[in-house]
Amino acid sequence: MNRNCIVFLRQLSALALIAALLLGGSIAAQDDPAVIDWANDAAWHEAGQDAVGEASLGATGIGVNTVIFTSTDSYQAAVRGALPTEDAFPLFDWWFGYRMKDLVDAGLLADVTDIWQTHIDNGGYPASMMGSFGFDGRAYGLPKMINYWIVFYNKHVFAEHSLEVPTTWDELMAVAEALKSNGVTPFGLDVVGCRWCSFIWFEEMMVRVDPALYQSVMSGETAYNDPQVIAIMEQWRDLLDAGYFSQPGDFADNWAEPFVNGSIGMFLIGDWYTASLERAGFIAGEDYGVFVMPGITEAGNRSLIIEGRPLLIAENSPQRDVALEFADYFMSVEGQTIWAETSDINSPSLLAPEETRPGHLVDLANAVANGEYELYTRYWEATPPQIVEQVVDLLGQFVLDPASLQTVLDGAEQIAQDYWASAGGE
Amino acid sequence: MPDTNQVSTEPLRKEGPITALGRAPLEAPTRALALLRKIEPYLYLLPALLLVGGLLLYSVAHTFAISFTDWDLITPPRFAGLKNYIDAIRDPTFTRSFSNTLIWTGGSLLLPVAGGLLLAVILERIPGQRVLKTLIYLPAILSTTVVAAIWSYVYTNNGVLNETLRWVGLEALARPWLVFAPTNTLAMIVASSWRALGPSMVLFLVGLQTIPPELIEAAKIDGAGERILFWRIKLPLLRPITAIVVIMSVIGSFMTFDLVWVMTQGGPGRSSETLAVTMYRxxxxxxxxxxxxxxxxxLSTIVIAFSIFYLRATLKRSALW
Incomplete structure (x- = not known):
């Protein structure tokens, strides 16, 4: 082979390499139509998603390819950026309520009301649940996870101080006082390492006193600095001033530790906290129990905060219809049983076998299905994120400095007014 | 015997220029081969050009363009003129982020730069310096997230710092370090400096080793003490290294994001936000x-302007500028 030839072949190889690099993306993008991407930002969902996908492949011919993002922010950016295009993930997890409203308003989500209705009619889901997954009577998300916000209490601490589970607000306050006088912090709350946690007691106090007022504030009809809201916040301020909460800066990033070691008696949080406690070796029923916080008023006795993680389907995805078919399977008893068995997540389906769900959460789900509670969407999703994201910082300031109550509520109202004024014109 | 050190240009003229693909012959190349040879250097540059052009220049231009729009990623961008800039300057949180960023800059100059220089000067002439250098450099190999996690534990109310203060009888100094401004920002600067101290110390040590010993000797013969030696000889000769360390620290401080995001997310109540956190948020x-x-x-304009003015002022007469 002469030198000319060698040189020419080398140059050709270089060109071929570059061409391969450029074309590589488009070759890899050719997907099997029977396998749909299912994106989320929760790595701990991966095993469950894969298992449901495998079962679905056998039952419906539709498989899933789990796409995990390790950062919530980059996940949201990637999903939002792709949603208006055909490159949108056909299936993806999101946040419910107002967190999905802009996607609904932009026409980017498939309507899943019919799928909901089928499974409500089958007795799989309480009808009251669907409202949190859509707007104006239509649903745009399916329940991948449902969590209720309840009080976890350390059974050993309660037993040590001869305390009973409180059934009224006065009893709860008596328990808190008893714990405090025995050197145990009654309630854990972290607003330093967890900026959003500042809303937990805001929403809870609101729905325990006047759930209608809570909804009215969420929809912008009542001001944050309305005298009724101020009165409720003053009650929370009294609890802060009484020393019933952990001190700012008490936590690093492991909330379970002080609860497990008994330095904190109670924790108001989503029932997903069950998994953290299990990982810490704390057993439900033996080491800890749960209760729904008693109402401060009669109206507040039946309230329960709900948090949902919806499964959404992209309207613009070429695989939209296949994704809808898969979603129907996912909602079914078979899909939910596999999901509950493999994901370590409590199935929201009432028909999922009870042995796949922690006993205390089965009781709660049944109580909801029996109409014992009115569900109220968590603050994070109950009002527009443009308001929430700023108000949680203000509420964090309030926890650090309870004397700033009026300033905080005035600031929150200003933020809300600015948003509703601009949203009103759209 | 021919002189092998003598470089002859004669063969080059006969066989054509040397390229990375070998010496190309001149005799009767095909037209395609000639074209390929002409574009060959550009092919090697292409990956770098694509990277720089695609990832940097395009991003800069895109960011600049979208700064004049309202855009939420799901609806098309709408032209907004200077509204975003006006909103930013009027926003009290932006002002607070800006002042926090300036605190970060001051802190980064004081601790990693001045501290690194001090350590380098001390370590240069004490026994056992190798072990100490390694220990001081060690945190630099940790990721920022790990550093943030470690210091989050150090700073909790019952963390190592407060417990130590109580143990040595300085209980009055114990406090919630990450809760109130500006303590939270200062505490995070210390955490960041713990990691940044080692690299700047090493750079200064390298700089000190490049100072000709005869200069030091001459100064000593002239009667210069340690203080004079440092201020009049070493520090001026360290100017190029100092410039690099300062620039890196200032740019780093303006870009401070990850440590703050992990430790406080800019809170509580946005009290520890920096400009980079504001941007991300x-x-x-x-x-x-x-x-x-x-x-x-x-943010970029400030950093670029500072870098240009500082480098011009510092390295005006240096070979580096």
Whole structure:
């Protein structure tokens, strides 16, 4: 082979390499139509998603390819950026309520009301649940996870101080006082390492006193600095001033530790906290129990905060219809049983076998299905994120400095007014 | 015997120029081969050009363009003129982020730069310096997230710092370090400096080793003490290294994001936000890409302007500029 030839072949190889690099993306993008991407930002969902996908492949011919993002922010950016295009993930997890409203308003989500209705009619889901997954009577998300916000209490601490589970607000306050006088912090709350946690007691106090007022504030009809809201916040301020909460800066990033070691008696949080406690070796029923916080008023006795993680389907995805078919399977008893068995997540389906769900959460789900509670969407999703994201910082300031109550509520109202004024014109 | 050191140009003229693909012959090349040979250097540059052009220049231009729009990623961008810049400058949180960033800059100059220089000067002439250098450099190999996690534990109310203060009888100094401003920002600067001290110390040590010993000897013969030696000889001769360390620290401090994001997320109540955190928050939490773009442009302009003026002032007569 002469030198000319060698040189020419080398140059050709270089060109071929570059061409391969450029074309590589488009070759890899050719997907099997029977396998749909299912994106989320929760790595701990991966095993469950894969298992449901495998079962679905056998039952419906539709498989899933789990796409995990390790950062919530980059996940949201990637999903939002792709949603208006055909490159949108056909299936993806999101946040419910107002967190999905802009996607609904932009026409980017498939309507899943019919799928909901089928499974409500089958007795799989309480009808009251669907409202949190859509707007104006239509649903745009399916329940991948449902969590209720309840009080976890350390059974050993309660037993040590001869305390009973409180059934009224006065009893709860008596328990808190008893714990405090025995050197145990009654309630854990972290607003330093967890900026959003500042809303937990805001929403809870609101729905325990006047759930209608809570909804009215969420929809912008009542001001944050309305005298009724101020009165409720003053009650929370009294609890802060009484020393019933952990001190700012008490936590690093492991909330379970002080609860497990008994330095904190109670924790108001989503029932997903069950998994953290299990990982810490704390057993439900033996080491800890749960209760729904008693109402401060009669109206507040039946309230329960709900948090949902919806499964959404992209309207613009070429695989939209296949994704809808898969979603129907996912909602079914078979899909939910596999999901509950493999994901370590409590199935929201009432028909999922009870042995796949922690006993205390089965009781709660049944109580909801029996109409014992009115569900109220968590603050994070109950009002527009443009308001929430700023108000949680203000509420964090309030926890650090309870004397700033009026300033905080005035600031929150200003933020809300600015948003509703601009949203009103759209 | 021919002189092998003598470089002859004669063969080059006969066989054509040397390229990375070998010496190309001149005799009767095909037209395609000639074309390929002409574009060959550009092919090697292409990956780098694509990277720089695609990832940097395009991003800069795109960010600049979106800073004049309202854009939430899901609806088309709408032209907003200078609204984002005006909003940013009027926003009290932006002002607070800016002042926090300046605190970061001051802290980064004081601790990693001045501290690194001091350590280098001390370590240069004490026994056992190798072990000490390694220990001081060690945190630099940790990721920022790990550093943030470690220091989050150090700073909790019952963390190592407060417990130590109580143990040595300085209980009055124990406090919630990450809760109130500006203590939270200062505490995070210390955490960041713990990691940054080692690299700047090493750079200064390298700089000190490049100072000709005869200069030091001559100064000593002239009667210069340690203080004079440092201020009149070593420090002026360290100027190029100092410039690099200062520039890196200042740029790093303006870009401070990850440590703050992990430790406080800019809170509580946005009290520890830096400009980079504000930018990220506006982009990926509030979905105000235009506003975030405006903050990015302001941030970059400050950093570039500072870098140019500082380098010009510091290295005017140096070979580096």
């Amino acid at each position: 506006q982009a990926f939490i509030m979905w105000r890409m235009g506003y975030a773009g405006a903050v990015a442009v302001i």
